[in-house]
Amino acid sequence: MINKVSTAAEAVAKIRDGDLVIANFWGPGSPAHLWRALLDHGAKDLTLCINNYVPKADVLREKGTPDPSLILAQTKKIMAAFTSIRAEEVSPIAEVINKRLQEGSLEFESMSHGNLVERLYAAALRLGGIYSPIGVGTVIEEGKEKRVINGVEYLFQEPIRPDVGLISAAKADRLGNLVYHGTARASNPIIAMASRYVIAEVFEIVDPGELDPDHIVTPGIFVDRVVRIPDDDPVGRERRREWIMASIKFREEQNAKAEAARRGDA
Amino acid sequence: MINKVSTAAEAVAKIRDGDLVIANFWGPGSPAHLWRALLDHGAKDLTLCINNYVPKADVLREKGTPDPSLILAQTKKIMAAFTSIRAEEVSPIAEVINKRLQEGSLEFESMSHGNLVERLYAAALRLGGIYSPIGVGTVIEEGKEKRVINGVEYLFQEPIRPDVGLISAAKADRLGNLVYHGTARASNPIIAMASRYVIAEVFEIVDPGELDPDHIVTPGIFVDRVVRIPDDDPVGRERRREWIMASIKFREEQNAKAEAARRGDA
Amino acid sequence: MKDRLTDELTAMRAAKELAPGDYCNLGIGVPLLCVSYIPEGVMIQSENGVIGYGPVYENDELDLIDPDMIDAGMRYFRPLPGMAFFDQLTSFCMIRSGRLISILGGLQVSEKGDVAIHATSEENKTPRIGGSMDLAWGARRLIIAMTHNAKDGSPKVVRNLTMPVTAAACVDLIVTDIAVIKVTDSGLLLQEFAPGWTPEEIINQTEASLIIASDLKEMEF
């Protein structure tokens, strides 16, 4: 009988130093519970592939907001579509990042968000590479083969095949079948198909047959381990509203400040 | 207000001579109502891209089984992953196909089923081409660029970008949002994303909001027209069991005959 | 200094480009403000995986939010009938399909319709590309909604980009706080001016050459 249910610690134990780990970084669909388990696990020299890289302000982290950027000390390379380190709120993490980038102990690979998902898909289909229309003539062209096909220029893009995919879903059964809710679907289904080893954190585990087979988005075959977030965990479904509200309030304050500063400028 | 609901005749009126038309050919998920509308419409010199090409026996067609192979007279090229023309039941259509292939008035492009879907996906992402691991050293290698990437051989595959995608779904709303049931999902969602002009036939049209936004598989933006199959249509939900049963019974008889012949041989 | 349109008014003018039945993606900044002025029957897409969503919640309604429903600007929105969620691969197929109109912010637009959208981090030189390259390249129609000039007064409608290009020869229309400019094969066509502005004053604020449209008119909102 297939039973993929596991604790977070057991599930991340398979992660090795030097692995390429992919996950949504922030917001709905980010596997906050697994990010923390990876932090506790301590694997080093990781390459992180993430949609965006936006460290949290310290004040939010102190209020319980999960912040995967803490994994930075274990990271040698970041592949991301978007990065932002707010000048107005320079955190210790931002300083470390900038220092390590200057030193060369941290590498950053930037790409478009579309590049990121298409390169994951290329891996899911085990392609050798793809010619993408995106990025011709831009910064991301650097070092990439350019080819004209039917009169249009394309850039060669290599697949991204993660060693480990950490994903988040609304519900699972013990076979690993997953359903998502809202925009928390994010890139989780593609991560599951592209990665060698896949761990899913969920708010709820139900019996096989309770998920309508027409509604399952990620079939269990793509999932190696299922971890249920304890309800009383800070990122569990009962408590996550607390820091989400704190986060919204903080952002509103920041926006108000920025707006005030802008009006002062104008 | 977006309202994509239309009759089949209105929806297929946009199809032009020479178009590349894609659809599931047979079984659940094949748009039998739209295939017939395309036949009535009379567009010529079509290229058909289909998962399999298996003409029906005359006896089944006479019992009402939809058979898109009748579109052959309007076709100059067939792109397919599978084709079968049973020697034991040579139909007039099979004879025509074989004759036209010999004459050169009909072209056949064979590929693996995986090639077909990956080439559609390449089109959906507007890629210039992809390097596929499938088919190296086989008949489909012919005429294709071969490239070694990280020590593995791949074949260059061009996107397939259909002018027209005919799809079938269980339910739609008037915005074109679609849900599927069972294996009738088939390649319909990919066809919708890859094609320039998309017509969906459905058994039922519901009000916007009735389809759970987490369960919608094909968002309406990919769909240009929605056609409801009349309940009393031969391929409508009330009457389709009739010819499905006839079809199963016929196949069982054929299998029994084949088995008897085989045992006679042995 | 002459009065320029507020961001809200610029957004209001840009939103007039949309008609019922259109699908639209709104970039961060001025474009996101369009959401309040968009005609009924336009469906808004957000690249993180939703289309057809409703207005965002105000601060006094936060008890109502669904924590799993945010747009790419990280704002919590109301569900609307007909809305659909999808994964981000489907999202970028949608974005590249040519079925969406994109209204994006801009740092610079050139005479040829090249556009610089994405900023580069001042601190660590990493480009903040996000979905901008895909949105600009894939749009059925690309509208750039931005201020006409940078904070230091330098023109943002230029002969050639001096900032990193996001996508080449893609822009269809530029809506700024003083003008509406159409990108055509023969050059930039000044079609509308903000109330109180003359074509000459706009030309003075623009590095690129502007052709004055025969039907030049004052902007309406």
Added chain:
Amino acid sequence: MKDRLTDELTAMRAAKELAPGDYCNLGIGVPLLCVSYIPEGVMIQSENGVIGYGPVYENDELDLIDPDMIDAGMRYFRPLPGMAFFDQLTSFCMIRSGRLISILGGLQVSEKGDVAIHATSEENKTPRIGGSMDLAWGARRLIIAMTHNAKDGSPKVVRNLTMPVTAAACVDLIVTDIAVIKVTDSGLLLQEFAPGWTPEEIINQTEASLIIASDLKEMEF
């Protein structure tokens, strides 16, 4: 002539290769017969878009069928708890993922584990590839279940393929109606013989060289 295994017995032996927790795709022909002998806890995938489905309906149960639930062999199946439906792009990601075991029929298998699976139409020379290339290439483990000899008696386990190759160097195990043969780096290893058959008799029916396994034994079912 010596008795060979029936297709059902060949399928029964092939099915023994599967263990609870395995995912498996069964090709048309002998492999599809495995479905009746597969241990509980194995999930069957069908490339048209389903995994974890139940047994097919018998002819006297046709009133129960859901017309939208067929496998790639066009047979109507029972739903099972835990089953999932998906589109065919997801299906081929699954097939190429290395997470599935494939049990496929074969026309020829070579010493190097090359396999010819797909037939070519006699009437019009078009190859009937279907999903065979993807299934053979992508399988975590590829088992070919077939008759040991063709109808005309010619051996199907050969030095080099004479029929069009479907996938090269992919086969892990060959289960025939007289033998079980493992494909190894040093050649084909005869591991099991059908009841009543000697290794010499099997070698006589085989074109490729066979190494006799030190633990050679009679097939069990």
